[in-house]
Amino acid sequence: MAWLEASFLGHVMRSSGVWTYGIVNLIHILGVSALFGSVLALDLRLLGVWPTVPLVTVAGTTVPIARVGFAVAATSGVGLLATKATEYVGNPFLLIKFPAIAIALINVMVIARLPGWQARAVREPSDRERRQLAIAGAVSLLSWLTAVAAGRMIGYW
Amino acid sequence: MRSSLAALCGALALTALLFVPAPAAAHHGWAGNSTEEFEITGTVEKAVSLAGPHATMQVRAEGKVWDLTLAPPARTEKAGLTEKVIPVGATVTVHGHRNSDPKKFEIKTERVTWNGKTFDVYPDRK
Numbered sequence: 001m002a003w004l005e006a007s008f009l010g011h012v013m014r015s016s017g018v019w020t021y022g023i024v025n026l027i028h029i030l031g032v033s034a035l036f037g038s039v040l041a042l043d044l045r046l047l048g049v050w051p052t053v054p055l056v057t058v059a060g061t062t063v064p065i066a067r068v069g070f071a072v073a074a075t076s077g078v079g080l081l082a083t084k085a086t087e088y089v090g091n092p093f094l095l096i097k098f099p100a101i102a103i104a105l106i107n108v109m110v111i112a113r114l115p116g117w118q119a120r121a122v123r124e125p126s127d128r129e130r131r132q133l134a135i136a137g138a139v140s141l142l143s144w145l146t147a148v149a150a151g152r153m154i155g156y157w
Numbered sequence: 158m159r160s161s162l163a164a165l166c167g168a169l170a171l172t173a174l175l176f177v178p179a180p181a182a183a184h185h186g187w188a189g190n191s192t193e194e195f196e197i198t199g200t201v202e203k204a205v206s207l208a209g210p211h212a213t214m215q216v217r218a219e220g221k222v223w224d225l226t227l228a229p230p231a232r233t234e235k236a237g238l239t240e241k242v243i244p245v246g247a248t249v250t251v252h253g254h255r256n257s258d259p260k261k262f263e264i265k266t267e268r269v270t271w272n273g274k275t276f277d278v279y280p281d282r283k
Binding site for chain 2: 015020025083156
């Protein structure tokens with residue numbers, strides 16, 4: 001954490017004007033809301049909500065938004081953390097947030113390997129595949145919800 | 158359609174209840190900080206930083222180094238308290254609310270007085 005705070009990024013965050021932190025924080029929230037909003041729609045579809053809307057259609061709109069949202073949130077988040085990185089040592093919400101993000105990202109890799117996901121453009125999933133997708137959707141929703149909730153609480157510790 | 162209209166009316170009615178006047182609460186400090194007004198005089202250990210989310214500085218007093226949490230950067234700057242105004246080593250008086258944990262030497266700071274000048278970062282708080 002000390003090296004992050006001492007980094008060029010940390011220095012720029014602290015010394016480039018009184019609105020820098022607020023604006024980067026705004027960008028972070030926009031990224032998180034794009035990510036979580038699109039993930040919520042996709043996960044609910046995986047859990048069986050809106051069964052008449054094809055999975056391939058939902059995935060086609062939500063996945064690109066989630067990707068961009070994650071990239072924006074992660075980039076701005078490093079800036080926020082670097083500002084006073086050493087102050088977050090021992091913050092329990094940080095220790096909840098980052099493992100939750102790690103689980104969510106591992107789950108993304110798992111979903112990408114599920115046969116029901118891979119075949120979404122050519123056929124409807126079988127019952128077994130539907131269950132696998134639903135479990136992955138539940139894990140995704142829980143881990144992202146945990147990450148967002150713990151992230152919001154960091155500032156209140 | 159009719160049921161969602163009913164749900165909306167219900168939600169609005171419940172929300173309206175939240176705005177019924179409640180018995181006035183006593184003046185209170187920030188969450189996590191004591192409600193008592195706190196004042197201490199010491200020397201500047203680390204000059205003002207206008208980095209977010211809150212401006213900060215450090216003061217040595219009574220053998221301890223105190224972390225001062227000031228207002229957000231823009232508001233602290235508006236109060237005239239910028240990085241180079243008070244030099245390290247200067248004697249300052251700090252007014253605010255101490256962290257409610259007695260083992261933590263942290264003060265949510267409302268004003269800093271130095272050299273006859275008062276920097277009131279939270280002018281609407283007493």
